[in-house]
Amino acid sequence: MAGQAGVRGLRPRGTALHAVISFALRKPLGALGGLLLLGMAFIAVAAPVISPYDPLDVFANKRFSLPGGEFVLGSDHVGRDILSRIFYGAQVSLYVGLLSVVIGTTAGSITGLISGYFGGKVDAVIQRFVDTIMAFPILILALLVVTVLGSSANNVVIAVSVVLFPQGARIVRAAVLAVRESEYVTAARVVGCGDTRIMFLHILPQCVAPYIVLATAQLGWAIVVEASLSFLGVGTPPPWPSWGNMLSGLSRTYIEQAPWLAVFPGVALSLSVFGVNLLGDALRDVLDPRLKRA
Amino acid sequence: MQQYAIRRLLQFIPVVIAVSVIIFLIMRVLPGDVAELVITGPGGGGAGVTKEEVTRIRKELGLDRPLPEQYVTWISGFARLDAGKSVWTHSPVFDEVGRRLPLTMELAILTLAFSLLFALPIGILSAMRQDTWVDYVFRFISVGGLTMPTFWIGTLVILALVLLFHWIPPIGFVNVWEDPLKNLAQVVWPAAVLGYYFSAVVSRMTRSTMLEVLRQDYVRTAWAKGLKEKVIIMRHAMANALLPIITISGMQFGQLLGGTVITETIFSLPGIGSQLIDAVVFRDYPIVQAVILIMSMWFLLVNLFVDLLYGWLDPRIRYS
Numbered sequence: 254m255a256g257q258a259g260v261r262g263l264r265p266r267g268t269a270l271h272a273v274i275s276f277a278l279r280k281p282l283g284a285l286g287g288l289l290l291l292g293m294a295f296i297a298v299a300a301p302v303i304s305p306y307d308p309l310d311v312f313a314n315k316r317f318s319l320p321g322g323e324f325v326l327g328s329d330h331v332g333r334d335i336l337s338r339i340f341y342g343a344q345v346s347l348y349v350g351l352l353s354v355v356i357g358t359t360a361g362s363i364t365g366l367i368s369g370y371f372g373g374k375v376d377a378v379i380q381r382f383v384d385t386i387m388a389f390p391i392l393i394l395a396l397l398v399v400t401v402l403g404s405s406a407n408n409v410v411i412a413v414s415v416v417l418f419p420q421g422a423r424i425v426r427a428a429v430l431a432v433r434e435s436e437y438v439t440a441a442r443v444v445g446c447g448d449t450r451i452m453f454l455h456i457l458p459q460c461v462a463p464y465i466v467l468a469t470a471q472l473g474w475a476i477v478v479e480a481s482l483s484f485l486g487v488g489t490p491p492p493w494p495s496w497g498n499m500l501s502g503l504s505r506t507y508i509e510q511a512p513w514l515a516v517f518p519g520v521a522l523s524l525s526v527f528g529v530n531l532l533g534d535a536l537r538d539v540l541d542p543r544l545k546r547a
Numbered sequence: 548m549q550q551y552a553i554r555r556l557l558q559f560i561p562v563v564i565a566v567s568v569i570i571f572l573i574m575r576v577l578p579g580d581v582a583e584l585v586i587t588g589p590g591g592g593g594a595g596v597t598k599e600e601v602t603r604i605r606k607e608l609g610l611d612r613p614l615p616e617q618y619v620t621w622i623s624g625f626a627r628l629d630a631g632k633s634v635w636t637h638s639p640v641f642d643e644v645g646r647r648l649p650l651t652m653e654l655a656i657l658t659l660a661f662s663l664l665f666a667l668p669i670g671i672l673s674a675m676r677q678d679t680w681v682d683y684v685f686r687f688i689s690v691g692g693l694t695m696p697t698f699w700i701g702t703l704v705i706l707a708l709v710l711l712f713h714w715i716p717p718i719g720f721v722n723v724w725e726d727p728l729k730n731l732a733q734v735v736w737p738a739a740v741l742g743y744y745f746s747a748v749v750s751r752m753t754r755s756t757m758l759e760v761l762r763q764d765y766v767r768t769a770w771a772k773g774l775k776e777k778v779i780i781m782r783h784a785m786a787n788a789l790l791p792i793i794t795i796s797g798m799q800f801g802q803l804l805g806g807t808v809i810t811e812t813i814f815s816l817p818g819i820g821s822q823l824i825d826a827v828v829f830r831d832y833p834i835v836q837a838v839i840l841i842m843s844m845w846f847l848l849v850n851l852f853v854d855l856l857y858g859w860l861d862p863r864i865r866y867s
Contacts, residue, residue: 381561381562381565384558384562385562385565385566385569388562388565388566388843388846388847389566389839389842389843389846390801390802390803390804390805390806390842390843390846391802391805392805392806392808392809393804393805393808393823393839393842393843396808396823396824396827397570397573397839400573400827400835401573473694477696480696480698481696481697481698481809484696484698484809484812485808485809485812485824486824486828487824487827487828497696497698500698500699500702508702508705508706508709509709509710512706512710515699515702515703515706516703516706519695519696519699519702519703522695522696522699523694523695523696523699526694526695526696527690527694530690530693530694
């Protein structure tokens with residue numbers, strides 16, 4: 254890290270903190286995205302503490318309250334505080350998003366690693382399997398899984414993991430193919446390293462960069478898919494708040510009398526996905542400048 | 548080209564079969580006895596279920612026969628245009644789905660038109676004026692399409708329409724053959740919303756492809772010759788940029804059917820998207836199977852077509 258241009262005034266040292274600071278200075282948009290994501294995480298974790306009301310508490314005589322006053326963002330058609338529901342909705346989105354990325358992208362990456370390294374028949378079989386999963390449009394596949402398993406946050410995690418899996422497999426496999434014939438890999442094999450050792454010690458580090466870029470992009474997707482499923486009524490079951498199910502059917506019926514029912518959850522959703530996308534784009538620019546900048 | 552086409556077709560067939568098997572199996576592994584679900588209805592619980600009734604329903608739906616036989620019956624039924632009966636309305640699945648399919652097709656085509664209409668000019672202009680305010684504005688607009696979930700954009704559009712124009716969501720639906728104008732008025736907004744979402748991806752691709760093409764030597768020669776910018780873009784740059792753009796548009800078109808599910812639900816359009824959701828909620832599994840099969844086939848066919856088209860258009864593949 255010595256002599257990095259653009260890190261003004263900071264003596265370059267190899268600590269993680271300086272990596273983060275130099276990243277923030279070089280890519281302010283990415284830093285903004287990171288802040289948004291951190292904000293969302295903070296809200297999700299601190300929801301029980303910072304919410305003025307319980308998200309499930311019903312105040313039947315105060316339905317459709319306007320924003321401001323007793324309920325900061327107003328109350329919904331049943332009489333629950335929207336602000337608290339948005340805070341708790343962040344929990345769902347983050348939980349489902351992070352967990353499905355960890356499971357789906359990691360499972361996909363390991364599969365891609367195996368598939369790319371061994372090649373031949375193993376590769377062909379695995380790729381057919383991946384192709385089959387990719388044959389379904391994203392939402393349809395998630396819908397299918399949730400139909401079979403039933404609507405719950407955990408089942409949504411499973412559904413989204415399945416959806417994210419093939420992309421991870423494809424991208425990591427491509428990275429592995431690029432590295433497989435390198436000299437150090439051949440050297441390791443000549444020295445007598447076993448397959449597992451070569452895969453995880455030598456090839457895997459080369460795949461970390463695409464994995465990180467992919468994981469951030471897929472986090473955005475995961476959040477949107479969860480919201481879509483909840484919106485359609487097959488995701489997080491009501492009355493527990495998810496930004497998606499806050500936007501669904503009923504709030505549309507009342508849209509003329511109470512537009513704030515629909516606006517705020519959508520804003521929360523958009524800001525979160527926006528932050529994740531910004532961060533992902535910036536990470537991609539930094540980690541792999543060879544990739545086309547869109 | 549022939550080799551390429553044959554190889555592509557050979558890849559296509561096993562995937563189609565695998566997809567149909569998966570769809571078939573998933574519906575058969577639904578937790579809870581399907582026959583019981585049929586009797587008790589969507590809410591579950593309620594009327595007591597006698598063993599004889601369950602057995603009768605199972606026989607009627609053919610659930611007591613071995614799985615492979617069920618699969619064959621189902622698939623061959625498709626060939627004979629008989630996909631069973633909806634457990635909810637008891638009318639043939641083909642009729643039910645067939646009635647609603649044209650609307651979704653219309654929505655899909657209109658969406659494709661909108662997305663290209665948005666994406667191509669935005670992408671090209673962005674590339675031509677890279678890093679100027681024009682570029683930033685357009686990139687911001689297209690990022691908006693990616694970040695904001697379709698159902699939210701749709702909700703906002705409905706909100707705007709309701710508040711600004713006092714538009715009331717139409718109850719009935721008008722067929723395009725009966726009254727084209729009214730039909731278009733109903734479909735144009737969902738198509739625009741969905742089109743905006745898909746245009747985000749296409750416009751980014753257009754921009755990056757154009758950027759690459761504009762750096763090429765032959766474009767520089769054209770500039771040096773003194774050709775007008777418009778001519779350079781239209782005649783020289785576009786042709787080369789089109790290949791990846793077509794590929795991406797094709798892939799997006801395939802994904803469209805997934806997007807119509809949400810849009811149709813929001814705008815209350817009776818297409819197969821909303822039909823799928825209703826069927827899922829009501830556990831009307833013949834309809835769920837049929838619709839998902841149609842959507843997957845659509846997706847696969849579009850991908851196949853795009854691959855073949857790409858192979859034909861790209862001279863490197865065509866003459867190899």
